[in-house]
Amino acid sequence: MNAERAARAALSAVAEPGDAFLNRIIDHCGAEGALESVRTGRPPDGLRLTEKESARLEHWRIRLVAAAPEQDLTVCAELGGRLICPGDPEWPTTLDDLGGERPYALWLRGPGDLRRSCLHSVAVVGSRAASPYGVRVAAEFAAELADSGWTVISGGALGIDAAAHRGSLAADGPTIAVLANGFDVPYPASNEGLFAEMARRSVLVSESPPGTHPHRLRFLVRNRVIAALSRGTVIVEAEARSGALNTASWARRLNRVLMAVPGPVASRTSVGAHRLLREEGTILVTRHEEIVEAVGRLGDDLAPAPQTPVLPRDLLDPVTRSVLEAFPARGPMGPAQLATKAGVPMSMINAKLGLLAAGGFIERAPAGWRLTSAAKGPPPQARPSSPAETTPPDT
Structure with missing residues (x-):
């Protein structure tokens, strides 16, 4: 077993995803050196730690006792999955835009090639408590984007996320779910059939080993990966407080295209999307052609003008x-x-x-x-x- 790969598997089990302190240690001495530092509870030579960082290192040392990276890799392989690390052919280089908050490794399940799928990709996210209008728009956009050769990325949640995944699958297109849990843990349980179909036809992505259960922080943290993997993010529906708005903020931070769909003015599920549309830099989209124009090649993917009826x-x-x-x-x-x-x-x-x-x-x-x-x-x-x-x- 490759020692570097095993070290990253272990680190993904003991630390929360995208920890800037752990990435600083990895940059300083590599994943194997970082794991040794966690095992001993001592910082690597030449790296000075604050009191809080020393406490975090001790926290990871305690958690490492229960970690079983070899078993995680075995289970991953038995489920038809794989672990990819920075520098691997399948590793999307767009994740490097996250800097100190980039993933240590990614656990994948499904036949889709992650890097290739992300070359032409759009994130479609929104409210879990979606309206029928939002569900219809998300599914139609996803299906039309798939027909146009674009991969749809979302978070596998209820509502808009699930509608986007299903729309892409209905059009026989690739779709990627970035999960806040292990790829073998169906959450939410009602989407178990959807995840199974994606594992068979596309790809599931997680920063955590198999068997990991989600918690609230991981849902927010995984949003940075959704934004980083895609060329742009479409917010279909979002309430005033919504995880989709967190994804939107990451898209802005990473200089990705940010788009939003207008909805009924009295609908609470459109409050967040409308707020984004009032802010500079958000593009209003009502057709998939407008999405492709925003994220596609300059001058080559222009959206045709809406056709007016001929009287x-x-x-x-x-x-x-x-x-x-x-x-x-x-x-x-x-x-x-x-x-x-x-x-x-x-x-x-x-x-x-x-x-x-x-x-x-x-x-x-x-x-x-x-x-x-x-x-x-x-x-x-x-x-x-x-x-x-x-x-x-x-x-």
Whole structure:
């Protein structure tokens, strides 16, 4: 067994993920030297510690007694997993952007290549208590991103995270779950089937050995990995106090693209997303094309302009359209009046009236021609009078 790899497996079992003090020791004397320092409770030569750091080293020394890195690696292999370390071909170099808070190692389960999957990746995160609107948006965005060749990264939680993972899987796309627990511990339990499918088709990622159970701090700490692995983060829904906002702050800190989806103004699950949108640097996104434009290659991944509906009158030639627009909203008008108002010669007006009648825009009246009801459009009461009336029912 590689001693460096075994040392990092042990360190991931005794220290909380991303501890800057432990990373400083590793940088000073390597993972094997750091493990020896933990085992003896003494700092390595040339490294001076504060009182708090000495107490932390003693805490790790006590925890090391219960650590079993060889057993962890054996269980990992039996479950079809692997441990990757900095410098390995599968190690994503974007994690180095975390500096002193980078992972010591990563425990992976699933056939997906982590580094390759992260080359074109987007994090989609949000509220656990997601609304039907948020769940639908997250799943649709993830499926469309997968269809466009992008990997979707999230945290495996209930709500938006699970919807994003499922949307990507539904489109046969790669998706990565960064967990706050060991990859063999299904948390939340209701997502056990989702994790099993991801382990079969994609990849699960954890900073902790198999068998590790989650606690609140680890959910926040793992958010830095989600942000670091991806080119950008999309916040679909977030309450005023939300772990998704912590991921957003990491995305900003790491100079990743930060995006947010607007939601119903009265929804508490959109309060956090709307607050981000009021801050400089957050990009509002409503389509997956806008996400790709934000994180893709400059000039190559531009989002197409939203298509406006083509109305029948848009297909008319300019002269015929001018005759149509000369009609009053109510009542008939004779050919001579229409010709004068539209600026069309009398020799041409009858032909244009014939085209408009054939298209269903006008009809004969006792005193000339008049608009049909279809050409006038829907009655005023059928038109939405405020944005709230256009909101989908499930928002």
